[in-house]
Amino acid sequence: MNYIQISIRVSDLDAIDFVIADLQDKPVESIEVKGLDVLAYMPKDQYKVITTDDFPLGLSKGPLKIETVEIPHQNWNINWESNFSPVYVENQVLIKAPFHLGLDINKYQYLIEINPKMAFGTGHHPTTYLMIQELLKIDLKGKQILDMGCGTGILTVLAVKMGAIKAIGVEIDPYSAENALEVIQANNVSDNSDIYVGGVELISPAGIAHGSYDYILANINRNTLLSDMDSYAKNSVSGTLLHLSGFYLDDVDKVLERAKDCGYFLVSQSSKEGWIHLTLNYHSET
Secondary structure: OOEEEEEEEEOOHHHHHHHHHHHHHOOOOEEEEEOOEEEEEEEHHHOOOOOHHHOHHHHOOOOEEEEEEEEOOOHHHHHHHHHOOOEEEOOOEEEEOOOOOOOOHHHOOEEEEOOOOOOOOOOOOHHHHHHHHHHOOOOOOOOEEEEEOOOOOHHHHHHHHOOOOEEEEEEOOHHHHHHHHHHHHHOOOHHHEEEEEOOHHHHOOOOOOOOOEEEEEEEOOHHHHHHHHHHHHOOEEEEEEEEEEEEEHHHHHHHHHHHHHOOEEEEEEEEEOOEEEEEEEEOOOO
16 A cells, blocks of 8 residues: 655644544544654555645744655555664553564563564554553453454454454555565464454444454544444444544543443543553443
8 A cells, every 4th residue: 555645744843632633534544743743644545635724723833844755555564664663662562563673682571573564554653652562561362352453463463462362453554564474374273263354344233253242442533443442342342442542632532422422431541642542341221
C-alpha cells in the first residue's frame, strides 16, 4: 500500500498540538513531529486533497504551509531499517530487529523480534507502549485474545508469550498482515495465533474471527473505534476487557459515551505524550 505524506509546517511550536487535533477526523495512520513540521501518513486510497482550511485550530495559532508527497510502499523498508532502534517497555519487554546485535536480551522477560518492513507497527509509538504497559498488568494464561488492527503483530505475539491460549490478529492492510505472519513465525507463536486480512467484517457473526474473547485489543484511531465498538461488543461476554488506544484526551468523553451504549464501562485510564489508553469492562444484559 502506498501512502501520502502530508507535511504541515507551523510557524510556532505551540501550534503543533492544535494541528494534530485537526488531524483526528482524517484517516491518518501515523503522525510524527520533526521540528516545526508535523508529518502525517495516510493510505493513498483514502486520501482527499487537504488544504489549510482543514486546520482551523492550527490556523488559530498562525500561518501553515502544507506539502504532500506519495511514498511508495517499498521505500519504507530502507527508511525504517535505518532509523529503527530497540524498544524497551517497563524493563520487561524488549522489541528488537535482527540487526540489533550485542543487546543483553536475558534482562527481559519477553523478547519480540521484528523485521521492520512496514511503516507502522514497530512498537515506537506511544499508543503501542501504552497497550503493552497495560497488558503487562494482566494474567493472560489460558485466555482468548482478539487484536484488532494488529499491524505487525507485536501485541498478538506478546499475548501468546504471556500465556494466552489463542491470539487472533485482524489487519486491514495486506502488507502489514503479511509482515505480521512473518513476525509470529519468527517469534515461535504460530501454534497459538492467527493473522487474518480484513476489517471489522471478520468479527461479524459470519466472520472467520468471530468469537467470545476474554480480551479485545484495539489500537486504531478514534473514528474506527467509534464505528466498530458495537462489533467488539458482539465478540464480548460478561467480564471481557476491552483495551483501546489511538486517540487524545479530547476524544475520551465521546469514546466513553459510545462504549457505554455498547455495554462497556470504564475500568482505568492512562496516558503517554498526549495519547490515551482506556480499559473497559463489558457487562452483558443477558
